[in-house]
Amino acid sequence: MFPPAATAAEFDQLAREDLLPAVRDLLRTLGEHGEPVPFADGSLPVYAVGEQLVLKLYPPVYLDELTTERTMLEVLHGKLPIPTPGVVHAGTRDGWGYVVMERLRGHSLSQVWPDLSAAGRLALAPQIGEALSALHAVRDPALSVLAPQDWTAFLAAQREKLLDHHRKTTLDEHWLAQLPEFVDSVELGTPETVPLHTEVMRDHLMVTREGDGWRLSGLFDFEPAMRGAAEYEFAAVGLFVSSGDPAFLRSLLLAYGYRPDDLGPDFSRRCLAYTLLHVYSNFRWYLDVLPAPEKPTFVSLADAWWGV
Numbered sequence: 001m002f003p004p005a006a007t008a009a010e011f012d013q014l015a016r017e018d019l020l021p022a023v024r025d026l027l028r029t030l031g032e033h034g035e036p037v038p039f040a041d042g043s044l045p046v047y048a049v050g051e052q053l054v055l056k057l058y059p060p061v062y063l064d065e066l067t068t069e070r071t072m073l074e075v076l077h078g079k080l081p082i083p084t085p086g087v088v089h090a091g092t093r094d095g096w097g098y099v100v101m102e103r104l105r106g107h108s109l110s111q112v113w114p115d116l117s118a119a120g121r122l123a124l125a126p127q128i129g130e131a132l133s134a135l136h137a138v139r140d141p142a143l144s145v146l147a148p149q150d151w152t153a154f155l156a157a158q159r160e161k162l163l164d165h166h167r168k169t170t171l172d173e174h175w176l177a178q179l180p181e182f183v184d185s186v187e188l189g190t191p192e193t194v195p196l197h198t199e200v201m202r203d204h205l206m207v208t209r210e211g212d213g214w215r216l217s218g219l220f221d222f223e224p225a226m227r228g229a230a231e232y233e234f235a236a237v238g239l240f241v242s243s244g245d246p247a248f249l250r251s252l253l254l255a256y257g258y259r260p261d262d263l264g265p266d267f268s269r270r271c272l273a274y275t276l277l278h279v280y281s282n283f284r285w286y287l288d289v290l291p292a293p294e295k296p297t298f299v300s301l302a303d304a305w306w307g308v
Contacts, residue, residue, distance in 0.1 A: 002094040005059035014059075016045045022094070023047060023055065030089050030100060041203065044223065048103065053088060058097035058223070065223040066090070066097030067145055072195070072222035073101060075140045082131045082216045104218030106208035109241075113202055120213055125248045127216045128205070128241065129255030135219075136194040136230045143195050146227040151193050154228070158277040159183060166276070169284045174296060179276065182298040186273040187266075191229040198224045199280075200233060201240030224279070231267075235275035238306045244291040250308035265299075268306035272298060 002022045005011040016038035023036045027049060034050030044065070045057040058066040076084045085101035092098070113121070148154035158165075162179055197204075199221065206218035226232075234253075242249035253263060275281055276298075293300035 002057075002059075002096045005061055005096070008061055011059045011061050014045075016047070019045055019057065023057075026093055026098060027055065027100075029093075032089075032100065042221070049100065052103055054085065054101050054103045056099050056101065056223075058099075060095040062223075063092070063095070063097050066092070066099065068147075068225050069223040070099055071142055071145055072225045073099070075142050075195075076135065076138065076222075079138055080131050080134045080219070082127070083218045084222075085218070085220055104206045104220060106206040106217040108203055109205040109207050109216075110202035112207060112214060116214065121245075122248055122251060123213055124207070124216060125242075125251035126255035128200070128237070129252040129257075131216065131219060132197075132200065132233060132237075132252075133256045135197065136233070138195055143227065146195065146225060148226065148228070151228050152190065155188065155277060158279075162276065165281065166283055169282045171284045175283065175287075175298075178298055183273050183276055186269050188229065188270060188273060191231070193227045194230050196226045196228050196230070196233050197222060198226050198228075198233065198236060198278075199240075200236050203240075205241075229274070231270050232274045232278070234271045234306070235278050235281075238271055239275065239286055239290065244305050246308045249306065253308065263308045265303070265307075268302040268308075269299070271306040272302040 002019065003010075003014060005014060020036060020038075027033065027036060032049055032053060034053065036047035036049050036055060039046045039048065044059075044062065047055045049055050056069070058069075070087060070090045073085055073087050077086045083104055085104060087099060087101055089100040090098065109124070162183060163176060166176060166179060197219065200219070204219060204221045205216060206220070207214040208217040237252065238249060242252065250263065254260070258267075275286075276283065291304055293304040
């Protein structure tokens with residue numbers, strides 16, 4: 001049986017290897033006989049099952065993420081210009097959720113990124129933009145299960161706890177003092193809500209070699225998916241894919257469907273505001289790993305990370 005994991009503390013005590021006996025038994029019950037091999041990365045336990053399948057587990061404390069990921073995988077499969085995993089089995093056992101899905105081909109973009117030339121990296125940008133445009137265009141009644149049900153209320157709640165959230169990440173007082181004024185100065189409007197991945201990063205994109213270059217071969221990890229403003233998506237894109245490279249981000253956004261005139265200071269400041277309001281925002285970390293702005297202000301930082 002799978003062990004109890006009704007709290008985050010209980011789950012954090014479990015190693016992926018601890019779950020292997022229950023994982024093997026689950027796979028036998030499902031008629032899958034490949035030996036599960038745990039992946040080291042990821043916030044949830046994930047196992048390779050032979051060469052063709054992947055098993056992902058959702059402990060009781062995070063069981064709601066099963067519905068989100070399963071729904072996104074089932075709705076999106078075959079609808080994007082790059083593959084997403086197809087669902088082979090899904091359900092619950094001993095209070096845990098599981099999805100057995102198709103394994104995507106290739107390598108993670110984060111693996112190959114250091115070896116890519118500037119031109120090789122830039123060639124991937126429009127492919128990502130086109131994939132995100134297709135994702136945001138999907139309309140399916142099944143996606144009504146995605147949170148939040150009220151985007152405006154969600155943003156208001158995030159704004160209410162803005163300082164507390166960033167103080168917990170040990171963001172220093174210089175930046176904390178600027179937070180409320182900057183976020184209040186950015187007009188986010190009332191955009192249409194669309195399905196969002198929310199964590200588009202090199203770790204979640206797959207690539208395969210074609211000739212002398214690389215092409216996208218997959219997008220995965222949909223458990224943090226949401227419904228919201230499309231530009232909320234570009235928080236993670238700017239942080240974890242383009243990472244301060246304006247040519248890469250511009251190419252991605254033009255392929256997405258933006259016009260050049262759309263990509264001025266207002267756009268970059270909206271992206272930064274959404275980053276500050278993001279559920280998983282950790283600005284203390286971003287400041288350590290991304291290019292420093294010319295001035296220690298959020299306006300300058302928006303130009304450094306989302307300026308194109």
